[in-house]
Amino acid sequence: MPNQLTIAIAGATGAVGREMLTCLEKRRFPHARLRLFASARSAGTALPFAGCELTVEALTADALAGIDIALFSAGSSITRDLAPAAARHNCVIIDNSSAFRMDPSVPLVVPEVNPAALVAPTNKVLSVKWSAQPVPAIVANPNCSTIILLMALTPLRTAFGIERAVVSTYQAASGAGAKGMDELEEQTRADLRGERPAPKVFHEPYAFNLFSHNTAIDPLTGLNVEETKVILETRKIWGEESLPPAQRAAITATCIRVPVRRAHAESVNITLRREATARQVREALAAFPGVQVVDDRDTNNFPTPLKASGKDEVLVGRIRPDASLLAPDELARLARDRGGLDDIPCRGFDLFICGDQLLKGAALNAVQIAELLIK
Ligand SMILES: NC(=O)c1ccc[n+]([C@@H]2O[C@H](COP(=O)([O-])OP(=O)(O)OC[C@H]3O[C@@H](n4cnc5c(N)ncnc54)[C@H](OP(=O)(O)O)[C@@H]3O)[C@@H](O)[C@H]2O)c1
Structure with missing residues (x-):
């Protein structure tokens, strides 16, 4: 099932987004399709991934349809604006911004430190075809420091x-x-x-x-x-x-x-x-x-x-x-x-x-x- 996932990076042209591409490739993250998004300014830009080139698309609410997991690194206001559309499309957001970090219903996770927070009960969950259990609608990445x-x-x-x-x-x-x-x-x-x-x-x-x-x-x-x-x-x-x-x-x-x-x-x-x-x-x-x-x-x-x-x-x-x-x-x-x-x-x-x-x-x-x- 993980091999059939469509994943996305929102903010793919940024300092963090480019590193996400490298991490996904290096760690052979299982997926069927990877889509890249940034602002309309970058639409059409080609970024290298696993020996081919992927074209960056403009990020919109509708663009999130069909995406299973989106790694967001485009800033707080963009995550806040698009979180409702992502939930409507059953797309889980893993967010690098500070938008939802302190929201009590959003897990704030460092996998080596508090992995159990990902499965703790929260009232913002999605039922998705790729997990037997409901998954958090948004997971926040803590501040880098x-x-x-x-x-x-x-x-x-x-x-x-x-x-x-x-x-x-x-x-x-x-x-x-x-x-x-x-x-x-x-x-x-x-x-x-x-x-x-x-x-x-x-x-x-x-x-x-x-x-x-x-x-x-x-x-x-x-x-x-x-x-x-x-x-x-x-x-x-x-x-x-x-x-x-x-x-x-x-x-x-x-x-x-x-x-x-x-x-x-x-x-x-x-x-x-x-x-x-x-x-x-x-x-x-x-x-x-x-x-x-x-x-x-x-x-x-x-x-x-x-x-x-x-x-x-x-x-x-x-x-x-x-x-x-x-x-x-x-x-x-x-x-x-x-x-x-x-x-x-x-x-x-x-x-x-x-x-x-x-x-x-x-x-x-x-x-x-x-x-x-x-x-
Ligand atoms: N830099 C770090 O070390 C670090 C560490 C932890 C967390 N973060 C957080 O991660 C997020 C991204 O940081 P960054 O350092 O990668 O910033 P960045 O280099 O400035 O990149 C920002 C990204 O967001 C995109 N973007 C900007 N406006 C947009 C819009 N209206 N619609 C869609 N995409 C838009 C940019 O696309 P364009 O290229 O088209 O403008 C670019 O891909 C921020 O929330 C930041 O606080 C950063």
């Missing part, structure tokens, strides 16, 4: 509990789509010629600069939209929404754009609920599917955006006890006593994480959700 963070924190939460996490992100230009990447490249070239063109996509010059994330700040919380997403989406994915505050992971975030083309980095300070050693933290991370530990202190080999670019795995390194809990002289003394840094029990740790936000943070996660749905 959230996915990358939770790939690293979830195994630690499972093994030791997480009381608190302080997150600082270093986010790539392509997180703002193809136009974000273009602005970084154009401004860098212009800067090297001694020119300073006015920013168009971002609110600050991007070449040789970094700045607070380009989303609006809520005057009531002081958090920008990206920071708020990391905090609230984590709570939903971990199923902590109805828990009293003391039982939830307390999370705060500072989100920053850096002049990197692709892959987000995150520095995270965590407080565990139970003591662990760096060795145990590293082992829990290494055993989690989709995580690769890159943590060699001797050679200074740690995650970087370039190492993470084009990779399905989220890279984690710089795993070390929090030196604000065990001061460096105390840490050094304990390390000498125990023959190294990795066997000191502690509740606080620092980590550095890098993940390709176009892949695991968007396209790959969406395709993995589709794979789970058709299983």
